[in-house]
Amino acid sequence: MMQLFNSRLCALCKGRKLLCGRPTCPILERFRVVKSVERIVNRREIFGSSPPSIFVGEFGYPRVRIGPLVPPIEGNTSYLDNPLKWENKTINDILKYRSLLVMGETKADVKVSKSQRILSEIQELAMSIRPVDSEILLKRKPILKVLPNEFAPPVGPKAELLDFELTENPRIPRKIDYVVSDELKAEEAIIKLYTWEFDEYYIIRLLSAGLLGISRKLVPTRWSITAVQDTIGKHLRKEILKYDTINEFELYFYEFLGNRYAVLLMPESYAFELLEVWLKGSLFGSEEPQVIHDYEDWRGIRGYAEETTGAYYAARLSVLEFLRNRKRQARILVFREVTPKYYAPVGVWQIRLGVKKALKNPVGKFDTLQEALNEVKKLLEHPLEKYLEKSWLLKMRKKQMTLDEFLKNF
Structure with missing residues (x-):
C-alpha cells in the first residue's frame, strides 16, 4: 500500500492510471470540485443565506478560530449543512456542498465575552433553525480548497x-x-433538547457556539460532535438497561459511501464494541490492515475511545436509538470496513x-452465535479470524467457548 499521496507515483499516474489502487483519484476529484465553484466564491464580499452554519477550530486552544459559513446563494440552503439528510448523496456531492460554504474566520478566546459584536452575531446565527441572510x-479572497475531515x-x-x-x-x-438563558449544565441542556427532538447537529452547533452550560465556552466543532453523541448515548444506555434482552442473534448490513457496516446483536445483557479496519488501498490502509477497536460494558467506556475515536460514539448512538x-437491550458488535471507495473523509456523520441504514437492512436471525458469524464472514473482506482475535466481546465468550470452537466450521 502506498502513502496517501506518493509524489513519485502521482507524477507517473497523473490521475489517469489509478496506480494507487483507488477507484478514483482523490487529488483530481477535489480539484474538480474546487473548479466547479471557483467563479462564485472567489470574492472578498459574500452575501447569501447561511444554512445556518458555523465552525470552531481546535488548533491553538484556548484561543481558537471561529467563523460563520456563508454561501453565495440565497434561499433554502439548509441542505448544505444537514449531514443526516445526505443519505442519497455521493462523496463528490458533499465536497461540492462544503466548497460553497465560505468561512470567514476570526480568533477568539474560548471564554465567551458578550462585548464582542461579531461573536454575538455568530451566536445568533447558531440559534436559528432556518437559513439566515x-x-x-473578508481580508482577501478565500483560499479555494476543500479539506476533508474524519470528524466534522x-x-x-x-x-x-x-x-x-x-x-x-434569525428564527429562534x-x-x-429558555435553554440558553437558563443555568443548566451542558449535559442537561443537551438531553432536554434531544428529548424535544431538536436536530442533533443543531445541538452540536449550540454547544460549539458557547451557548450551553453554566460556564459558557466555545467548543471546537470536532469536540462538540463527540460530546453531544456521547452524552445522548449515555442517556439512552441507562434507559435500555431496564429492558429485556432480544430473543435471537440478529444481523444487519449496509454499505454506505465506501464503508461496510455489519451490526451483530446478541441476546445478552448490554455491551458494545466497534471493530474497524481500513482495507488495503483505502486512505489510511496498509499492506497488512490491522483491526482496531474500542468497547464498553453496562458501565460505559473507560476514558475516551482512543483507537476508533469519534466513530465509536457515532456508531454506538445509532444502535442505542434502535434498541x-x-x-430491548442486547450485546452489540459493529464491524466497520473502510474500502478504497471512501476516497475522501467526510465526517463521522x-x-x-x-449504521442507521444498516439497522434498516436485516440479513437474518439465528439461533447460535456461530451461525451468525458464518453470515458475517460472507459480508466482510477482511478475514473474520482477525476480528475474532481482537474482539473483547468475543474473548469474553471464550471463557465458555474456545477460539478453535468458534472457527471449526469456517
Whole structure:
C-alpha cells in the first residue's frame, strides 16, 4: 500500500492510471470540485443565506478560530449543512456542498465575552433553525480548497474575517431562548433538547457556539460532535438497561459511501464494541490492515475511545436509538470496513447514518452465535479470524467457548 499521496507515483499516474489502487483519484476529484465553484466564491464580499452554519477550530486552544459559513446563494440552503439528510448523496456531492460554504474566520478566546459584536452575531446565527441572510467581508479572497475531515463535514474556502452581519432576523424557537438563558449544565441542556427532538447537529452547533452550560465556552466543532453523541448515548444506555434482552442473534448490513457496516446483536445483557479496519488501498490502509477497536460494558467506556475515536460514539448512538425504540437491550458488535471507495473523509456523520441504514437492512436471525458469524464472514473482506482475535466481546465468550470452537466450521 502506498502513502496517501506518493509524489513519485502521482507524477507517473497523473490521475489517469489509478496506480494507487483507488477507484478514483482523490487529488483530481477535489480539484474538480474546487473548479466547479471557483467563479462564485472567489470574492472578498459574500452575501447569501447561511444554512445556518458555523465552525470552531481546535488548533491553538484556548484561543481558537471561529467563523460563520456563508454561501453565495440565497434561499433554502439548509441542505448544505444537514449531514443526516445526505443519505442519497455521493462523496463528490458533499465536497461540492462544503466548497460553497465560505468561512470567514476570526480568533477568539474560548471564554465567551458578550462585548464582542461579531461573536454575538455568530451566536445568533447558531440559534436559528432556518437559513439566515448574512454578509461577510473578508481580508482577501478565500483560499479555494476543500479539506476533508474524519470528524466534522469538510471545511471549504476560508479567509480572515473583517466583518460579519446578519441582514435578517434569525428564527429562534422559544424553547431555545429558555435553554440558553437558563443555568443548566451542558449535559442537561443537551438531553432536554434531544428529548424535544431538536436536530442533533443543531445541538452540536449550540454547544460549539458557547451557548450551553453554566460556564459558557466555545467548543471546537470536532469536540462538540463527540460530546453531544456521547452524552445522548449515555442517556439512552441507562434507559435500555431496564429492558429485556432480544430473543435471537440478529444481523444487519449496509454499505454506505465506501464503508461496510455489519451490526451483530446478541441476546445478552448490554455491551458494545466497534471493530474497524481500513482495507488495503483505502486512505489510511496498509499492506497488512490491522483491526482496531474500542468497547464498553453496562458501565460505559473507560476514558475516551482512543483507537476508533469519534466513530465509536457515532456508531454506538445509532444502535442505542434502535434498541430504545424497540424497548430491548442486547450485546452489540459493529464491524466497520473502510474500502478504497471512501476516497475522501467526510465526517463521522457518515458512520452515524451508515449504521442507521444498516439497522434498516436485516440479513437474518439465528439461533447460535456461530451461525451468525458464518453470515458475517460472507459480508466482510477482511478475514473474520482477525476480528475474532481482537474482539473483547468475543474473548469474553471464550471463557465458555474456545477460539478453535468458534472457527471449526469456517
